[in-house]
Amino acid sequence: MSNSPGGNRRIGLGPFVLAGLAIALVIGMVHSNFAASTPDALQRAIIDSACEDAPDREACLVEQEGEPVLQFQPGFLFDYGVPWASGLVGVIVVFALATGTIFLTRHLGGSSADTSDRVR
Amino acid sequence: MHVPDGLVYASTALGTWVLGGGVIAYSLRKSREDLEKGSSEGAGEDVLADRRIPVVGLTAAFIFAAQMVTVPIAGGTSAHLLGGAMAGIMLGPWIGTLVMAVVYLVQAIGFADGGIIAYGVNVLGMGVLPAIGGYYFFRAVTVLLPRSRVVYLGTVALTSFLSVVLASALTSCFIVFGGPLPLATFPIMIGVHVLVGILEAVICTAVLAAVLNTRPDLLVNQDRLPVKNSGGEEVTA
Numbered sequence A: 001m002s003n004s005p006g007g008n009r010r011i012g013l014g015p016f017v018l019a020g021l022a023i024a025l026v027i028g029m030v031h032s033n034f035a036a037s038t039p040d041a042l043q044r045a046i047i048d049s050a051c052e053d054a055p056d057r058e059a060c061l062v063e064q065e066g067e068p069v070l071q072f073q074p075g076f077l078f079d080y081g082v083p084w085a086s087g088l089v090g091v092i093v094v095f096a097l098a099t100g101t102i103f104l105t106r107h108l109g110g111s112s113a114d115t116s117d118r119v120r
Numbered sequence B: 001m002h003v004p005d006g007l008v009y010a011s012t013a014l015g016t017w018v019l020g021g022g023v024i025a026y027s028l029r030k031s032r033e034d035l036e037k038g039s040s041e042g043a044g045e046d047v048l049a050d051r052r053i054p055v056v057g058l059t060a061a062f063i064f065a066a067q068m069v070t071v072p073i074a075g076g077t078s079a080h081l082l083g084g085a086m087a088g089i090m091l092g093p094w095i096g097t098l099v100m101a102v103v104y105l106v107q108a109i110g111f112a113d114g115g116i117i118a119y120g121v122n123v124l125g126m127g128v129l130p131a132i133g134g135y136y137f138f139r140a141v142t143v144l145l146p147r148s149r150v151v152y153l154g155t156v157a158l159t160s161f162l163s164v165v166l167a168s169a170l171t172s173c174f175i176v177f178g179g180p181l182p183l184a185t186f187p188i189m190i191g192v193h194v195l196v197g198i199l200e201a202v203i204c205t206a207v208l209a210a211v212l213n214t215r216p217d218l219l220v221n222q223d224r225l226p227v228k229n230s231g232g233e234e235v236t237a
Helices: A014-031 A039-048 A056-067 A083-107 B008-042 B048-070 B083-089 B093-111 B119-142 B149-177 B185-214
Strands: B071-073 B078-080
Touching: A039 A056, A039 B078, A039 B149, A039 B185, A056 B008, A056 B185, A083 B008, A083 B093, B008 B093, B008 B119, B008 B185, B048 B083, B048 B093, B071 B185, B078 B149, B078 B185, B083 B093, B083 B119, B083 B149, B083 B185, B119 B149, B119 B185
Parallel strands: none
Antiparallel strands: B071 B078
16 A cells, blocks of 8 residues: 555555455345346336336237347356356456456557557 | 347347447557557556556456346336446546447346347447547536546536436437337436436446545546645645
8 A cells, every 4th residue: 555646545456456356246246136126227118118008018028129139049157047156257257358358459469659640 | 228139120230230340449449559658658647558457357347247236216117337437437438438348248148138139239329328428528527627526526427427318318219210119218218217327427426436535546537637735635726
């Protein structure tokens, strides 16, 4: 921990990332178990606009959403069926993929210093 | 607001895939330029240096986790964080866009949360618009105002709120004009997302306040941060 020029005490980058990941894991693994099961805002809009007077609102919702164009829905990672496991795997996969994407963006493909944008 | 497959016509899906893919490709290029500038000019510049790359992953992981938690709002409706504006303000428009694209990709492929065919719709509506639009709106507002913590966080809240409302408007356009839903969906979507936007503003402001307290050097928009004297007290600038 050190003092920034502005006078704030600040933590190192490693602890900052680890603490942030721990918070993300707690949210994804614990808090997600208490997620509300009511329709989300998009589903609510569909129900209210197209299914309000339908005798079976659930069936109407399914009908409005239509058949999936892609019949195969992968759902490799449990489809949130097991929230704690989905949170654990999802947070790790997203962290790795985002970090990897930016790392490769930075280090692959050569320098863009010679592009016209940089010259300008 | 994750749009599932089947809620937009094939032509809309194809068009948004092409447009979204183009924005992602452009974001990759601009992100590399930002990262190179950050390495050569050092910390404190308005870009992300190498050492801050894990923060990008952290932001994506946090947004993914936060999106898993839906909370009830009025009228038997639930809502969750979107996080696009937060990513844009924290990391810049291009890296923010990539962060959101990664989150929605994993959600679509791994969790069937948002369609794969509708991936372009979700990326454009909930990723590109909030991240890029949020970043530039934040900068446009703060350039006119004094540099203080209240102004910074107040603008974060306003930007986050508007990003959700406008994202719902854009998504409504896709599913109404490029999908099977009636025009009546449009005002309902926006009305419901006004409430979602309030939730978004609260969460994003809390997150940015925490980063301001601990590692403000990790934020882009360094020229918008509150100004402090050598004693750590905020001064008006």
